[in-house]
Amino acid sequence: MLPLEGFRVLDLTHVLAGPCATHHLCCLGAEVIKIERPGAGDPMRALTMQPEHGGLPPGFRALNAGKKSVVVDLSAPDGRAAILRLAENADVFVENFRPGVAQRLGLGPEDLRRVRPDIVYCSISGWGQSGPNSRYGAYDHVIQAVTGMMALQGSREDDAPVKVGFPVIDIATGISAAEAILAALIRRLRGDTGPITIDVAMIDSALALMSGPAAMTLATGRAPERVGNRGFVGSPGAETFATMDGHISVAANTMGQFATLCRLLGRPELAAAPFVPAGLAAGDFLANVASEPLRIKLAQAFAAANASELETALNAAGVPAARVRDLAEYLRDLYPATPGIGTDGEPVALGPAFRWREGQKPDLPPAPRLGADTPSVIADGQTAPAP
Incomplete structure (x- = not known):
């Protein structure tokens, strides 16, 4: 009932x-x-x-x-x-x-x-x-x-x-x-x-x-800045990047996730000083650490990667990631595998x-x-x- x-x-x-x-x-x-x-x-x-x-x-x-x-x-x-x-x-x-x-x-x-x-x-x-x-x-x-x-x-x-x-x-x-x-x-x-x-x-x-942007605006009196496809935390590894065969959205928000991302991209040095603060624990959020120089280096690494392969590797390693799909592709390939809906x-x-x-x-x-x-x-x- x-x-x-x-x-x-x-x-x-x-x-x-x-x-x-x-x-x-x-x-x-x-x-x-x-x-x-x-x-x-x-x-x-x-x-x-x-x-x-x-x-x-x-x-x-x-x-x-x-x-x-x-x-x-x-x-x-x-x-x-x-x-x-x-x-x-x-x-x-x-x-x-x-x-x-x-x-x-x-x-x-x-x-x-x-x-x-x-x-x-x-x-x-x-x-x-x-x-x-x-x-x-x-x-x-x-x-x-x-x-x-x-x-x-x-x-x-x-x-x-x-x-x-x-x-x-x-x-x-x-x-x-x-x-x-x-x-x-x-x-x-x-x-x-x-x-x-x-x-x-x-x-x-x-x-x-x-509610989040509104609360910030009420507190500061200033409208929030645009973040585009960046994650709201401000981590350098939380963004949508272009690969050689499409785009992928990644949420590497913690220090541990970002280190994993950089390792899988073949650029482990990007997860260390001077690009990110030293001494962070694996569970620490990289809040507002994103910088334009680091973004450029990450974008270069992503541009040489395959979106589907990277999606699989990142999720297997505990880093949320998804290749950007259109709605038709999602409904055809992924939605039917979700039980209990419809x-x-x-x-x-x-x-x-x-x-x-x-x-x-x-x-x-x-x-x-x-x-x-x-x-x-x-x-x-x-x-x-x-x-």
Whole structure:
């Protein structure tokens, strides 16, 4: 039995962050009823732009497998009434409209509590539900720009800003919302009957991802320097280097690991003074020891090495290292060898980032076509018991 079996979630979210939150709840066993607009549904279905997918392109499937799709016109009075009927038998309500929209639709926290007093109400937005910036819209790369995340990418201060290569803030926001909802359900199970309203903002999720740099900036008043592909410790052996057949990322952070790296590169003298301080123990971190002269010598040694052979040798010697792969190569060659991940139904890689030691994993049916569950769910809502 999955931990959220028996819990019902009304999902009035779209695009990425909100659907990611409810996807994680679905993977944990919750029944998720996805409310969609007539005609178009969630924009991620891309019904107009990608009709060849029939409303089920890969990006939509990844975050909506196992959910039920119900079409409701929220602008119509009977649409609002249908949502309130469904809410009578729901445990969680999640929305990611712009702040104020749910209230204007008559679906704010107080509206839902009139029909289900103990419902957990979660709102997801870019800037939060209050404050002068709450009216602003938000997308992942815009939040990366405004929070300083984009400015952290690159190696030199004069590099143009570069966003992280996937919607990292959207996904982090979804995971944060799922975490908050789980905590709220624990409060309910412990007997807390008070109102629970959760406010999840993309800006907060961005700062949570950057907690280290943010703490340093708050302490010093200065934005952190760019580190490029260097490790955050500042060890000369923690970086991504070019080899004769590709790139390899190495994490030789301790003195012992760095000595091993230099030996395997055929340059053991680089792990001694004057390149690194004398008298360090094998377990000492080489924090902020990286220097440009040492980096040049290491780069020369790496340039003569084979990435695959060095990856094998370093890991065998206890030095974390990985040849740089693209995502297709990883999913083809390494991901299938990881036990306990994935599903028995829809082949979704974006499930919860943990595994049950007992072998449990989500068994999600395919993502639903637009409105596939409207008749059965609406009929069920009309006969839902009072809370």
